[in-house]
Amino acid sequence: MARLIKSYIATALFLLLLLSLWEVGVHLFHVPFYILPAPSRILLVFFTSLPLLFSHGAVTLLEIGLGMFLGVSGGITLALIIFYSPFLESALYPFIITSQMIPVFAIAPLLVIWFGYGLWSKATVAALIVFFPIVVNTVDGLRSVNSETIDLLHSLRAKERQIFWYVRLPASLPSIFSGLKLGVTLSVVGATIGEWIGARKGLGFLMIQSNAMLRIDLVFASILTLSLVGLLLFATVRIIELRLLQWRRPRRKPKTSGGNH
Amino acid sequence: MNDKRTSSATVLAATGITKSFPSPDKTIPVLSQVAINIPRGDWVTIIGPSGGGKTTLVKILAGILIPDSGKIIIEAKGEDPRRVIAYMPQNDSLLPWRTSLGNAILTSQIEGRSRKEAQSEARELFGRFGLAGFENLYPSELSGGMRQRLALIRTFLSHREVLLLDEPLGSLDPLTRTTMQEWLLLVWQELGKSILLVTHDVDEAIFLSDLIYLFSRRPAHVRRHFNIELPRPRARTAQSLMELKTKILDLIHTETLNG
Secondary structure (H helix, E strand, O other): OHHHHHHHHHHHHHHHHHHHHHHHHHHHOOOOOOOOOOHHHHHHHHHHOHHHHHHHHHHHHHHHHHHHHHHHHHHHHHHHHHHHOHHHHHHHHHHHHHHOOOOHHHHHHHHHHHHOOOHHHHHHHHHHHHHHHHHHHHHHHHHOOOHHHHHHHHHOOOOHHHHHHHHHHHHHHHHHHHHHHHHHHHHHHHHHHHHHHOOOOOHHHHHHHHHHOOOHHHHHHHHHHHHHHHHHHHHHHHHHHHHHOHHHOOOOOOOOOOOOO | OOHHHHHOOEEEEEEEEEEEEEOOOOEEEEEEEEEEEEEOOOEEEEEOOOOOOHHHHHHHHOOOOOOOEEEEEEOOOOOOHHHOEEEEOOOOOOOOOOOHHHHHOHHHHHOOOOHHHHHHHHHHHHHHOOOOOOOOOOHHHOOHHHHHHHHHHHHHOOOOOEEEEEOOOOOOOHHHHHHHHHHHHHHHHHHOOEEEEEEOOHHHHHHHOOEEEEEOOOOEOEEEEEEOOOOOOOOOOOHHHHHHHHHHHHHHHHHHHHO
């Protein structure tokens, strides 16, 4: 515990040092605020523009949520298809891998044309980025199941449906959560890119607009808000993970049997 | 032969079991014409050299592997013959995401029995196996010996008539092991199961069994079988047991030397 606090103190101190250097540097070299605003100014703008940031942030959050839902449910479904059907695996896997060679940036304008300027084009960009780590990690997780355990359930005449719920799914949850943690971080990127291409609301849209008006302080405030959204989402996934995967953190050290002497 | 033995009918038997596994350049024969017979309510033990195919036979009996040839006979007393056998694998195969109690009631859940009933039944066995108070811990929080006892509880709670135990006490230290043997005997006598035990501990075999099959090296077949008609509880150092032990060990050694 003490070590944990110590490591947080180290992080906070380093951050404080960087911010002070930035603050002092900006004042010392008279950097104009429309090139690089001082941290104090960014913070001031952040707090005075809270309602604005909040209303744009809500839109972005909704896009991320929808994108996560589409990406995760699609990714897990695809992983199950790949796991249970070797034929569909050999048919689909090459396409899934090569799909990752196409930068999402490249097709984002197309998505705006197909799905419009609203929620759906951004959610689709986020979903496309999210689904890959979900598919790969879920398939890995499903394959990590111990064959002896499956043997045991077969000997008990368990049905495949029972084997899935009792063994395969819980065994792959740790990998699915690795994918989710990657995915949730990437979904923020996805939604922002989508908003850059074309949007009427959202933090990405606010950034582009402020940038054009040389309101660099508002650009930074938007970035700050975006990272807070990302952190919040990551923390949410992590909390769910800790709750569902309690068994991975033993509360009690096992004793060795009979080793008294 | 005493009265109990003459009256007991076969519950599980295997004849002419042959099995080989493919390897890159040739097939490796593992079992050759194995025949064993488990009388209802008896304790039958297989001993033999390690890597000799004992586990393969047990997996065939458990329905996990299919033999190349041979026949398995299950004498079900009315119930579904696929629900006669419970198998405890060599590693405990506990589910790490389930608490001890959750692991114990796994079979009941698979068969759709009442969860409440299964839990109260399990709690009772936890007490008898010295695991009371550990019901809500995860397997990773238990010691090796406790994990094996938990796997035994799971096997006993399967409500199957025949229990196939593949080295169930293998990872226990000698002291815990002898205590567990006595516990197992008590539970077995009380619940009236038939047991097929795999071990390479000769002392364990002669202390527990009604019938011992001595397996040869690979490809395994039954070299000899021994009926032990001593009443229980047995004194581990009884003269007749020691003589039997010497006999079995001699047989194992002659095979090793002649190879």
